Amino acid sequence: MEKIHIILIAAVAMIFIFLIATINSPVLVVAEDAEEDASIDMAAEFSIKGFNWVYPGSSYNSYGQTLHNVHMNNPDDPYGAAKEIMEYSYNESPFLVISVNNFAAESIFGESIVKDIRANDAYNGYAGNDNVPGTMSRGDAMSVAMLKNGINVPMIPIQIILGNIKFILV
Numbered sequence: 001m002e003k004i005h006i007i008l009i010a011a012v013a014m015i016f017i018f019l020i021a022t023i024n025s026p027v028l029v030v031a032e033d034a035e036e037d038a039s040i041d042m043a044a045e046f047s048i049k050g051f052n053w054v055y056p057g058s059s060y061n062s063y064g065q066t067l068h069n070v071h072m073n074n075p076d077d078p079y080g081a082a083k084e085i086m087e088y089s090y091n092e093s094p095f096l097v098i099s100v101n102n103f104a105a106e107s108i109f110g111e112s113i114v115k116d117i118r119a120n121d122a123y124n125g126y127a128g129n130d131n132v133p134g135t136m137s138r139g140d141a142m143s144v145a146m147l148k149n150g151i152n153v154p155m156i157p158i159q160i161i162l163g164n165i166k167f168i169l170v
Contacts (some may be wrong), residue, residue, distance in 0.1 A: 025092075026047035026049075026092050026094050027098060028086060028097045028098070030042075030099050030100070031043065032100070032101050032102075033102055039075075040056045040082070042055070042138055042142060043059070049084060053137075054067070059089045061084050067085045067086075073108055079147070082170070083097070096167060097168040097170055098165065098166070098167055099166040100164070101165075104159035104164035104165045108152050110152075112149065116149065117138070120136045120141035120144055
């Protein structure tokens with residue numbers, strides 16, 4: 001019984017330390033399309049201060065390279081390039097990138113999550129479907145689709161083990 005208490009205290013301490021670390025340096029969460037070559041389709045920065053959507057097509061470095069194309073433009077260090085883009089575009093310097101591919105997203109938020117996001121993304125002219133009306137920005141479309149579909153929490157550690165969710169220190 002005492003080992004469980006120690007493990008719980010250690011877990012709470014790790015979460016607390018992680019949140020404190022985000023005060024000065026946010027975490028960058030990127031949605032990467034495993035079926036599309038070199039693409040970050042959406043991103044978000046998370047810190048103890050809050051959660052903000054980051055649009056990869058309008059996030060760029062001093063050379064005009066976008067977050068969307070970091071793998072293509074910087075194949076040797078795409079996540080270092082992502083950090084540089086965040087610094088240049090938003091004056092934020094993430095210490096950690098969490099990469100989530102579409103296989104993980106579908107396992108965690110349901111098989112229709114990508115279709116629902118696209119259906120609700122008015123920016124790209126998608127028409128909507130039975131789950132979403134098709135009138136939102138990409139960030140709002142993601143928020144609504146994730147909330148509507150719910151989250152399958154037990155799939156998160158499984159997707160980490162499968163390599164569909166990666167943690168990259170930058």
